Amino acid sequence: MSSTTSATQGARARAREEVTAAIKDEARKQLADDGAAKLSLRAVARELGMASSALYRYFPSRDDLLTALIIDAYDSLGAAAEAAHAEAVAAGKEPVQQWTAVCEAVRSWALEHPHEYALIYGSPVPGYSAPDTTVRAAARVGLVLIGIVRDAHQGRGVAYGPLPGELRTEGERIAADVAPDLPPATITAMVAAWAQLFGLVGFEVFGQFNRIVEDRPAFFSHAVTQLAHGVGLLRQS
Numbered sequence: 184m185s186s187t188t189s190a191t192q193g194a195r196a197r198a199r200e201e202v203t204a205a206i207k208d209e210a211r212k213q214l215a216d217d218g219a220a221k222l223s224l225r226a227v228a229r230e231l232g233m234a235s236s237a238l239y240r241y242f243p244s245r246d247d248l249l250t251a252l253i254i255d256a257y258d259s260l261g262a263a264a265e266a267a268h269a270e271a272v273a274a275g276k277e278p279v280q281q282w283t284a285v286c287e288a289v290r291s292w293a294l295e296h297p298h299e300y301a302l303i304y305g306s307p308v309p310g311y312s313a314p315d316t317t318v319r320a321a322a323r324v325g326l327v328l329i330g331i332v333r334d335a336h337q338g339r340g341v342a343y344g345p346l347p348g349e350l351r352t353e354g355e356r357i358a359a360d361v362a363p364d365l366p367p368a369t370i371t372a373m374v375a376a377w378a379q380l381f382g383l384v385g386f387e388v389f390g391q392f393n394r395i396v397e398d399r400p401a402f403f404s405h406a407v408t409q410l411a412h413g414v415g416l417l418r419q420s
Contacts, residue, residue: 215298219308254320256299261323263292268327278335279411286407293384341415343368376410
């Protein structure tokens with residue numbers, strides 16, 4: 184391959200990346216203005232001065248564009264959680280503090296990106312079903328939290344009680360699918376804590392705490408610390 188051909192291909196790749204980014208940016212503006220259900224490829228193309236047929240070469244359908252935005256949002260949220268965890272570990276924080284640092288990062292990201300948070304944790308988009316390609320990105324926050332509990336289990340340990348008989352089979356199934364090296368009671372508690380974390384964040388982002396909770400940072404910090412204890416992380420000495 185000649186240097187001229189290589190340079191041409193590189194320029195085309197950069198141009199495609201720039202157009203793809205511009206399409207996503209405009210789509211995010213539409214999300215903020217009208218919501219995901221009204222996202223329109225034709226409207227995005229019109230705002231960018233593109234022919235609809237040209238935009239379809241980048242995203243063949245609305246669902247393809249939604250999927251790209253969803254993966255980007257999950258990856259951005261996951262990166263924030265991972266960075267907060269790495270910083271807490273580097274600072275020598277204990278597992279409970281690592282847990283709360285990650286949860287605080289999730290809350291901060293959601294408050295800074297409310298429309299993207301609504302896309303991934305709000306009401307389902309009519310007619311859209313997320314493909315398996317979103318799973319890896321969607322799992323990033325959960326994997327960070329599982330990692331904190333796993334490290335604690337291998338070190339100081341975690342405190343957990345036995346599962347009630349009617350939940351034992353389901354708990355063992357969840358543990359086998361999610362983290363076979365951790366006790367089913369711990370993983371079952373973690374699934375509940377994961378749902379409660381995003382419930383807390385969603386209530387704040389979507390305004391359900393209005394006229395109820397005023398000091399929201401303190402409320403959230405206390406709540407997620409209780410979640411940490413609920414999954415068995417030992418209290419700080």
